[in-house]
Amino acid sequence: MSSAGVPVVGGYHGEEQSPEKLFEEAKKIGFPVMIKAVRGGGGKASKIYIFSKKFCIPLVVFIEAISQKVFGDKHDNYVYLFERDCSVQRRHQKIIEEAPAPGVTSEVRKRLGESAVKAARAVNYVGAGTVEFILDRNYDFYFMEMNTRLQVEHPVTEMITGTDLVEWQIRVASGERLPMTQEDLSVNGHSFEGRIYAENPENNFLPGAGVLKRMAVPTLQPHIRIETGVREADEVSVHYDPMIAKLVVWGKDRQSALTRLAAALNEFNVVGLNTNVEFLKTLSRHTKFEEGDVHTDFIPQHYEDLFPVKETPSSDYCKAALAIILREELEGAKSVATSLDPSSPFRPGVIQRFNHNLLRTINLLNNKKVTPVRVLYLDNGLYKMNVEGREFNVSGTLCRLDDIDYLSVSVDGNLHSIRVIEDGSEIHLFSKGGYQTFSQPQPKFKDHLGKGLSGQEGGVAPMPGIVEKICVKEGQEVSAGDPLVVIIAMKMEYVIKASTPGIVEKILYQQGESVQKDVTLIKVKPLEE
Template structure:
């Protein structure tokens, strides 16, 4: 067979023509006809031989996760990768790796034909799609089935029925699964959608029928914003799913998002593995999940589970699936959607049930029966998952990209899992989701699991790009979250407490100064650039130094007198502190620890010192201090003028709405960017006349690049 792309790179020797010829003579797997009954489908599917070689049609964290279980089972693994992922972690873990195209997912990870061809050429028995990309693609599941390659997922009919939200509502109603009211019909004229929204009553949720992950979803709080929200939802849905058909639902105020993990085999057996609460979200996307759900009684838990199993049976589901519900304050719940794949948050379910859902997936796909019955499943303890993202919570959670200059994590053990697809010095790419890792913890009860989560977040240390770790620490420490009073409006409701300014204390400043003074990097900075060195002078037999630091663009100054023997006097705002400090490298890790005694109070934290500044990783979160940059180094930097529209993150221009000479008002849309698979509307920062538009559709732009410039005011 021909390679799927010229210049395809393979790790290890490819299959020879002799082996491929032998494989061609092997008995073909049963190909299902649309006319086959489900009983005959199950009879033939259950005879499928065990999987010996598995292609993972994904990247990053989930690809690594699937590979670990496959290797545990003795299954050989094949990775596929785009140009930007050539040196990625999932490629390094695989037994074999094949290049499938350029960085853009439409030209690589979404290329059904190329991925299937790679599976056939490498002799892969099965394809695991992970989540996202092709995991819920009906056409891809059909292509695998028709080519004799096992698709590790449900039948394509189940994906089709549950992937179209209007169809799924009808099926769920027939299966006696509670469904919330709304409009799910084919007439998509704007007049009809406006009329139906008025009938439902505002606020109304607008959702893409093929949507998921918050994409193609908008909320119209009032009728006057309905048209704009509808257009934005359609645009994003077309970009993400190639389909702009929408449904409307009544928006439940302050709901909980509760989902149930279900599993079915090819023999008609089904179980539910209890519920997860995923209520705390930003941009309609989950940020922290827990299992089980706080405050949910065993009676409600049983009703949730049984409704989820009815949903799975209604579509003859096979494998791992998740039935998502909206739950109100009185624990009434309504079907929202079914995700016909493995979920990002599946590890919390594994932690409380002692299962490996990927192992179950692979064995179910090979025709094996479920290893347990419902009665044999036990719920043990509590688990949290925190998603570590490259994003800026203080800037509307804008996603970011860039190198991971430093990555330190808590030590994994039986109660702490770190699910990731990156290593130190890897790049978080603008082309894909900005999730860096998932931190998963377990405890015997909710309080102990939450304490474990906070402690591990403090040990999850990253430098090089903005992350949400500090925000997650504040979130996990909020009294409302500790009490389990969660819903989808938790973050906006507690905005003031969750987004309060971090002001470094005198103790924190002393620690930052000590890390800088004690580090050998200070000498390197002084030797490389005299403008960055700390000025010093002899005061009797002591050395006096003046240290300048920047924290969130605010300058801080301290004076330091060295007394010898790692003893110092540090003066901050005219207050003197007696300080003893030392740096302790940890040779078995990449960590350096600062031990600091300030007026008798001893603190210990990881620190990172480099030419740009010093970062303290404390129990209360990280503090990143920069060093002042001389004016001669910033004189030639290209920055936007006051009032110009700049890119808030790296991304690709999707749509341009204005041109030079256009008169706009503050807040008018100027252009649309796509970044990290999300759509962002760039609006006019002020009223005025546009002097130039610097980019066209399809252009990649860096963060802070001037996109639209305004004429200077007289």
């Protein structure tokens, strides 16, 4: 690449990989350095270090990750299709991408594109390729690698150039010339792609698996595109990447595209497993993200803003209580319509009362806390609700479409439109303000039904996966923090460690076996003090 005129950073790629050798090479290159695993595809196992005295310590460097789309044919024609910004990442893996990159001038854009073409031409490349650069705050960029394929985020390039890159691949592979020249290509508008992952951002983005009990997606429009390989009722497996969909939007400029992304995320509702949808909504609303001030350390730098302490507003309990009440009345109406005795006092729903108003308490569980909502039924569909001493005037209507309920509710005169999805004892509320899950507590005796007598000490699987390695033997003494077992799931390795000192009593699973979430893998008997 260097001989082809592509800006590169110094590096070492030799076979000798001892710490001493790497340290010597790092000093020749100059700190900071990044160490990347040979098999660390997708940014996995990449770490950045700075030299301090006699030690290498992790370093935070504010750089941007820029992807430059390039295409070549068998007739020595090459074009670049402009850059994408992929800077906001977790575990060095992309979450959200956009094109063009914010803040990049036309002059820098031209230099990026021409460098990508030089890289492709240097190896006589044919087909679709993606040249990865790192870009510093001075807009100096350096070649990092080339991915010889279309990438996950290629739709944003298609959206701003009006091209079909898959069609281009087929035409070029058939021996045709590129459909367009560099002079034919230009940037039109702005595009974002949000990757929808089955993961829990609040638990270090831990991937999960399970059944998509409900999956409602935004209404398709000319400027909204959804790419997915799953649908409602499918099972998300531990054997593949946790990405379940890509949400792609286009706007005439960055702000309009960002507004469209936020609106579409509000309509992307999943029940059955954790997703990063709410995190993407918070991210897209962050002031610095709106300003385009993005870099690879964005999430750690703004962690407190992106993961605020969540407190459920009292008004949300009113919305959940009203949804429960109106669902009961809807079910009651259906029962009356099909019942041989519509006047039965045992039918579902609320029975007409005379001479006094009904007063009931609905207990709602949210964020591991049970909150009672006292509901006074008034006339004409009005309710007075009391939540922890605060009173609210509540009214609303519920309509059902394709097994999804849509709630229009007024709380003290403030109107809200909410999508309501029921899953067993849980009720899920999706709105522009966010996503909340409530449930009505079950009797305590039900908590013990079906539970075994397995101990809580030892290694417990935090997610479904496959046992990659057993790190201990039965009878072995372990200390707190010692690795017990390694499981892999969704392209991620997770080390389960001992929580307390003890003796390994029983190894319940062996290497290669599949395990479910929350099962005990290894029993550890605590040491007696």
